[in-house]
Amino acid sequence: xxxxxxxxxxxxSYGRGADAVRVLGGISFEVEQGEFVSVVGPSxxxxxxxxxxxxxxxxxxxxxVRLKGQPVTAPPKGVAVVFQDYSxxxxxxxxxxxxxxxxxxxxxxxxxxxxxxxxxAMLEAVGLGGxxxxxxxxxxxxxxxxxxxxxxxASESELLLLDEPLAAVDAQTRSDMxxxxxxxxxxxxxxxxxxxxxxxxxxxxxxxxxxxxxxPTTVDHEIRIGLGKKRDxxxxxxxxxxxxxxxxxxxxxxxFRAGAPANALA
Amino acid sequence: MSAAxxxxxxxxxxxxxxxxxxxxxxxxxxxxxxxxxxAKYFPDIPAIASxxxxxxxxxxxxxxxxxxxxxxxxGLAGASILGVGLAVLSDLSPVFRRGFAPxxxxxxxxxxxxxxxMAVFMLGLGPSLYAFIIILVTVWPPYFNGxxxxxxxxxxxxxxxxxxxxxxxxMLWQIKLPAALPEIFAGIRYASTISxxxxxxxxxxxxxxxxxxxxxxxxxxxxxxxxxxxxxxxALNGILMTALIGLLxxxxxxxxxxxxxxxx
Numbered sequence: 001x002x003x004x005x006x007x008x009x010x011x012x013s014y015g016r017g018a019d020a021v022r023v024l025g026g027i028s029f030e031v032e033q034g035e036f037v038s039v040v041g042p043s044x045x046x047x048x049x050x051x052x053x054x055x056x057x058x059x060x061x062x063x064x065v066r067l068k069g070q071p072v073t074a075p076p077k078g079v080a081v082v083f084q085d086y087s088x089x090x091x092x093x094x095x096x097x098x099x100x101x102x103x104x105x106x107x108x109x110x111x112x113x114x115x116x117x118x119x120x121a122m123l124e125a126v127g128l129g130g131x132x133x134x135x136x137x138x139x140x141x142x143x144x145x146x147x148x149x150x151x152x153x154a155s156e157s158e159l160l161l162l163d164e165p166l167a168a169v170d171a172q173t174r175s176d177m178x179x180x181x182x183x184x185x186x187x188x189x190x191x192x193x194x195x196x197x198x199x200x201x202x203x204x205x206x207x208x209x210x211x212x213x214x215x216p217t218t219v220d221h222e223i224r225i226g227l228g229k230k231r232d233x234x235x236x237x238x239x240x241x242x243x244x245x246x247x248x249x250x251x252x253x254x255x256f257r258a259g260a261p262a263n264a265l266a
Numbered sequence: 267m268s269a270a271x272x273x274x275x276x277x278x279x280x281x282x283x284x285x286x287x288x289x290x291x292x293x294x295x296x297x298x299x300x301x302x303x304x305a306k307y308f309p310d311i312p313a314i315a316s317x318x319x320x321x322x323x324x325x326x327x328x329x330x331x332x333x334x335x336x337x338x339x340x341g342l343a344g345a346s347i348l349g350v351g352l353a354v355l356s357d358l359s360p361v362f363r364r365g366f367a368p369x370x371x372x373x374x375x376x377x378x379x380x381x382x383x384m385a386v387f388m389l390g391l392g393p394s395l396y397a398f399i400i401i402l403v404t405v406w407p408p409y410f411n412g413x414x415x416x417x418x419x420x421x422x423x424x425x426x427x428x429x430x431x432x433x434x435x436x437m438l439w440q441i442k443l444p445a446a447l448p449e450i451f452a453g454i455r456y457a458s459t460i461s462x463x464x465x466x467x468x469x470x471x472x473x474x475x476x477x478x479x480x481x482x483x484x485x486x487x488x489x490x491x492x493x494x495x496x497x498x499x500x501a502l503n504g505i506l507m508t509a510l511i512g513l514l515x516x517x518x519x520x521x522x523x524x525x526x527x528x529x530x
C-alpha cells in the first residue's frame with residue numbers, strides 16, 4: 001500500500017525559553033492510500049494544532065510531515081480541509097456553486113464551464129443537487145456542512161483532513177453526515193484523516209484509530225477496526241468488534257483524563 | 267425572507283418615514299400659527315414653500331445645489347478611495363499601520379471650520395480648497411471601518427484561502443475585501459453626511475457660490491423663510507446621498523443586505 005501521509009516525530013511548542021509550552025511531544029503515524037484514519041485524544045491535547053501542522057498552516061518545531069514523500073512546509077496542493085467551524089469557512093458572498101468552485105482554485109487547465117459543471121456534480125454528490133444558486137446563509141447548518149465537504153472534494157485532494165467536522169450539528173444530522181462522509185470516502189476512494197474528541201465517532205468512521213496521550217501529546221497506541229468498509233448506524237454500533245474497540249479507546253482516554261491536572265479537566 | 271416580503275418590508279419602512287415626516291410638518295405648522303414663537307424667526311410652512319419655489323424658479327437654487335452636490339460627491343468618492351486605500355495599506359504593512367494610526371488620531375478631531383482659514387491661505391478659493399477640506403474630514407470613517415473590517419476577517423476564511431495558496435493580493439481581492447465591504451460601506455454612508463456638512467461649511471466661510479454661500483447671504487439679508495428652505499434642501503441632500511450610496515451598496519454587497527434582511 002502507498003503511504004499518503006507520514007508524520008514523523010512531530011513536535012510543536014509555543015513560546016520561547018522557560019515560558020515555552022510543548023503541546024505536541026513527538027507524534028508519529030502513517031496514513032495509507034484509501035484509508036480512513038481517526039485521531040482521537042483527551043480534550044486539549046492539541047488535535048487541531050496537529051491537523052493544522054499536517055495541512056501546512058502551522059510551522060513545526062521539529063519532526064516532519066510528508067505527503068506522498070514530499071515534505072510539507074506550506075499548504076500543499078494535495079490536501080483539503082473541512083474546518084470545525086464550517087459555516088465560518090464558507091464565503092457568504094458566493095453562492096453554493098461558487099463556494100464549491102473555489103475548491104478548484106489550484107486545479108489548472110479547466111474552463112469556467114467545466115468548473116461550474118464539476119461544482120454542480122459535487123453538490124449532487126453530497127445530496128445538494130439543485131441548491132447551487134443558494135447562498136450559505138440560506139441553508140441549514142447541516143447543508144452548509146455539505147457545501148464545505150463538496151468544496152473539499154472538488155479540490156481532488158490526495159488527503160481529506162476533517163477537523164471535528166460534525167461537532168456543531170445536532171445528533172440526527174450527525175449520524176446522516178457520518179454515513180455521507182463514509183459513502184463519499186468509498187465512492188471517491190478518498191483517503192481521510194478525521195480528528196475528533198468523540199470516541200464513538202472515531203471508531204464508527206475509521207479503518208484505524210490513532211489514540212493520543214495528553215500534553216505533551218504523543219501517540220499512545222493504534223488500533224485497527226476490523227469492521228470492513230460497510231458500516232451501519234444500528235448494527236455496527238452493536239457489533240462486538242465495535243464495542244471492544246470503543247472500550248479500549250474509551251479506557252485510554254479516561255485514564256489520561258484521570259491523570260490530568262484539575263485545570264485540564266475543566 | 268423571500269424577495270416579495272423583502273419588498274413589502276421596504277415599502278413599510280417608506281410608509282413609516284412618510285408618516286413621521288408629515289407629523290413633523292404638522293407640528294411645525296401648529297407652532298408657527300399658534301404665535302408662541304415670533305413669526306419672523308419661525309415662518310409657517312407655506313411661507314417656506316414659497317421661498318423655496320421662488321429660489322427654484324429664479325435658477326438661484328438649482329445652480330447652488332448642483333455645485334454643492336458635485337463637490338460633496340467627488341469629495342466623498344476621493345475620500346472613500348483614499349480611506350480604503352490607506353486601510354488596505356495598513357492591513358498589508360503593520361509598520362505603516364503603527365506609523366499612521368497616531369497621525370490619524372491627531373488629524374481626525376479637527377473640525378472642518380478650523381481647517382478653512384489655513385486652507386484658503388495655502389490653496390486659494392478654487393476647487394482644491396474644497397477637495398482638501400472634504401477629504402481631510404471625510405476620509406476617516408472609510409479608513410477606520412476598513413482597518414477594523416480587514417483585521418476582523420474570519421480565520422476560517424483566511425485559512426480556506428491559504429489552502430488554495432492564494433497570494434497576498436489574491437487574498438485581498440478574493441477574500442478580505444469582499445468580507446470587509448459591508449463594514450466599509452457603513453463607513454462611507456457615515457462619511458457622506460460629513461462630506462455634505464464640510465462642503466456647506468467651507469462654502470459659508472470661504473465660498474462665492476454653492477448652498478452654503480447662498481444660505482449665509484440670505485441670512486445676512488434676513489430672508490428667514492429662504493434660510494429655512496435652504497436648511498430643508500441640506501436635509502434633502504443627505505437623503506439623496508444615502509440613496510445613491512444605497513444603490514452602489516446593493517450592487518456590491520447585496521448579499522449582505524439580503525443576509526441581514528436590511529431594506530434596499
